Amino acid sequence: MFKLAPSLLSADYWNLERAVTPVVEAGAEVLHIDIMDGHFVPNLTMGPGITKALSGKTNAILDVHLMVTNPENFVAPFAAAGAHWISYHIEAAIHAHRVCQQIKDAGCKAGIAINPGTPIAALEAMIEHVDFVLLMSVNPGFGGQSFIPSTFDRLAQLGDLIERSKNKPFIEVDGGVGPANIAELYRAGVSVAVAGSAVFSRPDPAAAVAQLLNLVEATHE
Numbered sequence: 001m002f003k004l005a006p007s008l009l010s011a012d013y014w015n016l017e018r019a020v021t022p023v024v025e026a027g028a029e030v031l032h033i034d035i036m037d038g039h040f041v042p043n044l045t046m047g048p049g050i051t052k053a054l055s056g057k058t059n060a061i062l063d064v065h066l067m068v069t070n071p072e073n074f075v076a077p078f079a080a081a082g083a084h085w086i087s088y089h090i091e092a093a094i095h096a097h098r099v100c101q102q103i104k105d106a107g108c109k110a111g112i113a114i115n116p117g118t119p120i121a122a123l124e125a126m127i128e129h130v131d132f133v134l135l136m137s138v139n140p141g142f143g144g145q146s147f148i149p150s151t152f153d154r155l156a157q158l159g160d161l162i163e164r165s166k167n168k169p170f171i172e173v174d175g176g177v178g179p180a181n182i183a184e185l186y187r188a189g190v191s192v193a194v195a196g197s198a199v200f201s202r203p204d205p206a207a208a209v210a211q212l213l214n215l216v217e218a219t220h221e
């Protein structure tokens with residue numbers, strides 16, 4: 001089942017409740033929460049307090065994307081804050097297997113994120129262990145960037161890797177997703193699509209969610 005994950009990165013922080021409620025009511029089942037440390041990526045966002053503020057207030061899955069060095073230091077705080085899914089970068093994890101285990105031990109789904117410039121083969125050792133792969137379709141750090149077209153080749157490579165694996169992680173794609181590419185991404189094997197500016201920078205975010213979900217639904221007709 002396909003899920004849309006609006007990214008809070010582009011939401012109105014002045015009133016998160018007013019930003020989040022309509023998009024969840026419009027059918028977004030996941031809320032994507034981008035955590036940036038100013039070190040792994042050249043930007044700063046939010047700590048566990050925002051995840052905690054959302055926890056228990058919405059039925060949506062809280063999907064924490066850690067763009068931080070030393071991800072092992074941040075699993076416990078975000079799990080305690082109410083995260084359901086936690087992803088960390090293969091480029092940032094010295095002990096990638098240990099971090100995956102920490103996330104699972106904390107009761108969350110574990111995802112491995114990968115930058116556009118990192119070969120898909122870097123995931124080989126972890127594909128048997130993770131619940132999902134977060135395939136970056138922009139260079140992480142900022143919302144509102146353009147989708148990198150070679151993501152489709154990378155999706156095909158990732159599909160092959162998963163095909164050869166006993167474990168079957170689902171694929172989430174993140175960055176530059178919108179009406180122009182969401183249906184094609186779904187057809188290419190994406191189960192969860194993150195959309196920040198294509199939802200929250202639109203005049204009517206709930207209508208944007210409905211439109212994106214309809215485009216995926218239309219692929220079944």
Ligand SMILES: O=C(CO)[C@H](O)[C@H](O)COP(=O)(O)O
Nearest residue numbers: 140141143144175176196197
């Ligand atoms: O991880 C991210 C950036 O590092 C964001 O999730 C992503 O960029 C979403 O924003 P947009 O849909 O506007 O590209």
Ligand SMILES: [Co+2]
Nearest residue numbers: 032034065174
């Ligand atoms: Co993200």
